[in-house]
Amino acid sequence: MNPAQYDQDTKIHDLRRETNPVTNAGPVSWYTFWWLKDLFRTGLKRPIDETDIYETLSSHQSAQLSYQFESHWRAEQRCNDRPSFLRVICRIYWRSILGYGSMYTVVDLLARILQPQCLGGLVSYFAPGQQDISKQEAYYYAIGIILCSLLPVAIFHHFILYIFQIGMKIRVACCSLLYKKALRITKAAGTDGMTGQVINLMSNDVAKFDTATGFVHDIWKGLIELLVLGYFIYRQIGISGLFGIAFLLSFIPLQAWLGKRAAQFRLKTANRSDRRIQFMNEIIQGIQVIKMYAWEESFSQMVDRIRRKEVNGIRGTLFIRAGLLSFNLVSRVAIFLSLVAYVLYGNVFTAKRVFIVTSYFNWLYSSMLHFWPLALTSVHEGLVSIRRIQDFLLLDELKFRPNRPNQTATVHETAVDESARELLAEAKNGNGVDSTANATPEGNARSNVKRAPRSRRFINRKAVTRHGIFMRNGTALWEKDFLPASNGEVNVRASGIKHVTLTVDKTKPCIIVGSVGSGKSTMLQVILGELELDEGRLEINGNLSYAPQEPWLFEGTVKNNIVFTEDYQEKRYREVVSVCALEQDFQLLPNGDQTIVGERGISLSGGQRARISLARAIYRRADIYLLDDPLSAVDAHVGKHIFEECIVKYLKEKVCVLVTHQLQYLKDMEHVVLMNMGNVEQQGPFRTLAESGHFTSLNEQPHHEPDGREHDQQSNKAPAPSDDATTGQHPDKSSGQQQQQQQQLRKVDSVANNGIEYDTAAISIDINSKPETTHRMTERRFSIHPTPAQHQPAHQQHQSIYQPSPFSSSSMVFDGYDDRDERRSTKKRSNPSSDDDGTAKDDPNHLHKESQLTGRIGWRVYKSFFVAVQSNLLLVLAVVLFLLAQASMSGIDYYISQW
Numbered sequence: 088m089n090p091a092q093y094d095q096d097t098k099i100h101d102l103r104r105e106t107n108p109v110t111n112a113g114p115v116s117w118y119t120f121w122w123l124k125d126l127f128r129t130g131l132k133r134p135i136d137e138t139d140i141y142e143t144l145s146s147h148q149s150a151q152l153s154y155q156f157e158s159h160w161r162a163e164q165r166c167n168d169r170p171s172f173l174r175v176i177c178r179i180y181w182r183s184i185l186g187y188g189s190m191y192t193v194v195d196l197l198a199r200i201l202q203p204q205c206l207g208g209l210v211s212y213f214a215p216g217q218q219d220i221s222k223q224e225a226y227y228y229a230i231g232i233i234l235c236s237l238l239p240v241a242i243f244h245h246f247i248l249y250i251f252q253i254g255m256k257i258r259v260a261c262c263s264l265l266y267k268k269a270l271r272i273t274k275a276a277g278t279d280g281m282t283g284q285v286i287n288l289m290s291n292d293v294a295k296f297d298t299a300t301g302f303v304h305d306i307w308k309g310l311i312e313l314l315v316l317g318y319f320i321y322r323q324i325g326i327s328g329l330f331g332i333a334f335l336l337s338f339i340p341l342q343a344w345l346g347k348r349a350a351q352f353r354l355k356t357a358n359r360s361d362r363r364i365q366f367m368n369e370i371i372q373g374i375q376v377i378k379m380y381a382w383e384e385s386f387s388q389m390v391d392r393i394r395r396k397e398v399n400g401i402r403g404t405l406f407i408r409a410g411l412l413s414f415n416l417v418s419r420v421a422i423f424l425s426l427v428a429y430v431l432y433g434n435v436f437t438a439k440r441v442f443i444v445t446s447y448f449n450w451l452y453s454s455m456l457h458f459w460p461l462a463l464t465s466v467h468e469g470l471v472s473i474r475r476i477q478d479f480l481l482l483d484e485l486k487f488r489p490n491r492p493n494q495t496a497t498v499h500e501t502a503v504d505e506s507a508r509e510l511l512a513e514a515k516n517g518n519g520v521d522s523t524a525n526a527t528p529e530g531n532a533r534s535n536v537k538r539a540p541r542s543r544r545f546i547n548r549k550a551v552t553r554h555g556i557f558m559r560n561g562t563a564l565w566e567k568d569f570l571p572a573s574n575g576e577v578n579v580r581a582s583g584i585k586h587v588t589l590t591v592d593k594t595k596p597c598i599i600v601g602s603v604g605s606g607k608s609t610m611l612q613v614i615l616g617e618l619e620l621d622e623g624r625l626e627i628n629g630n631l632s633y634a635p636q637e638p639w640l641f642e643g644t645v646k647n648n649i650v651f652t653e654d655y656q657e658k659r660y661r662e663v664v665s666v667c668a669l670e671q672d673f674q675l676l677p678n679g680d681q682t683i684v685g686e687r688g689i690s691l692s693g694g695q696r697a698r699i700s701l702a703r704a705i706y707r708r709a710d711i712y713l714l715d716d717p718l719s720a721v722d723a724h725v726g727k728h729i730f731e732e733c734i735v736k737y738l739k740e741k742v743c744v745l746v747t748h749q750l751q752y753l754k755d756m757e758h759v760v761l762m763n764m765g766n767v768e769q770q771g772p773f774r775t776l777a778e779s780g781h782f783t784s785l786n787e788q789p790h791h792e793p794d795g796r797e798h799d800q801q802s803n804k805a806p807a808p809s810d811d812a813t814t815g816q817h818p819d820k821s822s823g824q825q826q827q828q829q830q831q832l833r834k835v836d837s838v839a840n841n842g843i844e845y846d847t848a849a850i851s852i853d854i855n856s857k858p859e860t861t862h863r864m865t866e867r868r869f870s871i872h873p874t875p876a877q878h879q880p881a882h883q884q885h886q887s888i889y890q891p892s893p894f895s896s897s898s899m900v901f902d903g904y905d906d907r908d909e910r911r912s913t914k915k916r917s918n919p920s921s922d923d924d925g926t927a928k929d930d931p932n933h934l935h936k937e938s939q940l941t942g943r944i945g946w947r948v949y950k951s952f953f954v955a956v957q958s959n960l961l962l963v964l965a966v967v968l969f970l971l972a973q974a975s976m977s978g979i980d981y982y983i984s985q986w
Contacts, residue, residue: 108122153267180256196311202231202236262289265288282368299469306463320332320444323443327428335456345411346460352400411464414457421448556625556627561625565582586622589610595758607762614631614713615633632712634701640696653706667702698725710741714734
């Protein structure tokens with residue numbers, strides 16, 4: 088769907104900003120920043136919000152910046168075995184940073200050299216009995232002092248504007264790169280805690296570029312000023328000036344060491360922030376479990392422990408910065424040492440000489456003991472952020488690349504090897520016999536199949552065979568656990584798929600079944616390219632569309648969640664809505680398919696989220712549809728409708744791979760794949776498999792989840808409830824709820840144990856315990872079925888006490904369920920601003936704006952800062968020390984002026 092259609096179909100419109108006035112500003116307006124007058128005028132009348140901000144300049148837009156960075160990063164990866172993101176930044180912006188920095192350094196250095204000389208000349212005019220300087224010359228010296236103060240200021244603001252714009256560009260480009268990278272990372276790269284890491288990188292790490300670019304030039308600028316100003320000090324007081332300069336230089340190694348320590352604290356803080364955000368994300372996802380068992384206090388204590396460790400790292404950085412700022416007195420001591428040495432060498436002071444030397448030492452202090460340590464700290468922290476971003480960008484990602492317009496296959500490599508021709512020939516023949524008669528270098532093989540280095544996955548955009556998917560002897564493991572055997576050999580126990588041979592035709596859907604953890608979802612991940620094959624070959628003929636087991640929805644209308652990036656076609660849209668059983672849901676929603684859903688579809692039921700996610704996958708025009716257990720979150724009637732109308736009929740001309748636990752729909756299926764422990768145990772027509780007895784063990788065994796990677800992908804989160812509103816009846820319960828509950832608890836426990844020590848007894852509970860009064864649980868499928876209403880008290884038979892389950896994408900349905908209450912609750916979830924009488928307080932077609940406090944900062948805010956000190960003695964001591972330091976510095980200046 089193009090941007091114009093998106094804006095037309097949605098009620099969420101992008102902000103139409105005013106043209107940036109800097110594009111039409113004249114030289115005077117540009118130099119004086121007069122083009123900002125309207126924004127300042129608005130700020131005087133009311134607080135400025137995002138609607139007042141001008142349109143972003145084309146050179147500052149993320150699309151252009153990210154393209155520039157991405158092209159340089161790819162070139163860096165191609166040219167270097169150990170790519171460096173720092174080299175990419177330097178290659179793009181080193182000219183700008185060096186050019187602006189050099190220009191400002193020259194002007195600033197001239198002002199710092201000339202101003203003390205003008206000050207000395209003006210002081211000499213007031214010396215008793217002097218006849219060398221006239222009154223007119225004194226005026227010239229005074230004008231020179233003023234100009235030396237104004238000139239750096241006149242240039243500094245434009246210099247700092249451009250420098251911070253460079254930092255902003257790097258930050259925006261990095262955010263875009265991180266976002267794109269997060270979409271391409273394979274699950275094999277290890278995505279546990281990835282959400283917290285990405286949030287931390289995009290909120291904290293990239294912000295370091297703003298300060299790092301602002302201070303980076305002070306490193307070399309300070310050294311140049313040290314040499315130049317040191318020379319002029321030497322000319323004034325000779326060898327005596329070296330004592331003060333040496334004293335200043337003696338603190339530089341300490342500053343460098345403190346800057347390095349600050350970077351180490353920054354790295355520790357960043358890692359602990361990643362851990363905290365990851366832990367909070369897991370808590371939010373499993374909040375229903377925590378609330379159900381009243382674990383709030385225990386988890387709150389664990390969060391406090393992580394936060395305290397994070398604060399300790401921040402405190403260490405602040406101590407270092409405070410220590411660097413305490414070097415204020417160093418310049419005074421340096422002046423004292425130089426002047427004392429000058430007197431001891433038998434020289435006589437004059438007011439002119441004292442003021443000149445003092446001014447030069449003050450400038451040296453500003454360069455070497457103020458900005459230089461800040462530059463070291465900022466640059467070290469920026470380098471830490473660059474390394475963290477670089478490590479993230481180097482994670483394994485999908486090897487898939489889109490087609491070029493003049494090609495019929497994804498181009499992975501220029502050469503075609505024998506294995507590619509062999510694979511294509513086997514796919515055409517439809518068997519496992521090696522044959523290359525129909526695949527020659529001059530034929531379809533050269534134009535359609537090209538292999539990436541070490542890649543075993545081939546994608547043909549235009550299918551050349553009747554097979555949609557062809558896999559031969561495919562082995563793909565998430566992780567390997569090497570265990571020594573008794574005979575001295577090494578056994579490999581791994582989760583994934585092993586030695587799988589599979590052919591999926593366009594004429595009949597492929598149904599993959601098996602116990603939880605048998606490798607069903609891993610099979611789809613291999614086809615998608617999320618998990619790379621370790622052995623074997625895989626050919627995919629056509630475009631892919633995927634419906635994940637965990638539905639993903641964004642904050643927008645239901646319609647936009649379905650259409651997504653495709654072009655909108657009314658007929659196809661209505662057909663997809665019908666076959667996915669969403670028509671009645673649209674009638675229940677307050678604004679139909681124009682209803683705004685919250686982030687992750689929080690305002691919808693679990694069944695609605697699952698069917699919207701399925702509809703998005705079906706609406707996409709593709710050749711191959713991969714559906715990961717879309718029937719588990721819906722009730723029996725809806726599941727039957729989706730299976731018959733959508734999977735069997737609507738996708739009859741497409742390649743369809745369905746993962747499911749619902750065996751009741753498979754009686755007429757011609758291609759059923761039964762998986763067990765990562766292997767294809769049997770495949771063929773359902774009746775043949777049923778007669779052979781393979782499904783007997785599958786039906787009778789508990790859905791036990793072995794330790795493996797697949798279950799982490801399927802149920803490592805506590806999915807939202809799936810109270811399906813389509814039929815008003817109880818949702819169909821998926822199997823394995825108790826195992827999902829156990830896995831959720833193990834997930835939270837493993838995250839909490841990552842650097843945290845706590846008493847597990849504080850949150851231990853018997854998962855197998857069964858409530859005795861409100862419901863009863865059947866043991867075979869670990870799901871809760873409704874108790875007949877006659878077993879309830881009369882006053883409860885028509886009262887809904889429905890409570891969603893936090894353990895499964897299904898729902899935990901209790902006694903006395905009333906579909907009318909469910910319909911009302913669905914409407915309230917879709918429109919949370921409605922009153923009990925159904926009247927909407929706000930327009931549900933628009934997202935609610937965040938509130939913002941305006942006005943002056945109250946004294947309570949300042950009081951809270953003072954209270955946070957937690958020690959009145961330390962507070963009073965700090966205030967007294969500040970006053971004494973300022974009094975001593977002002978006293979010195981007053982004494983010199985009187986002298």
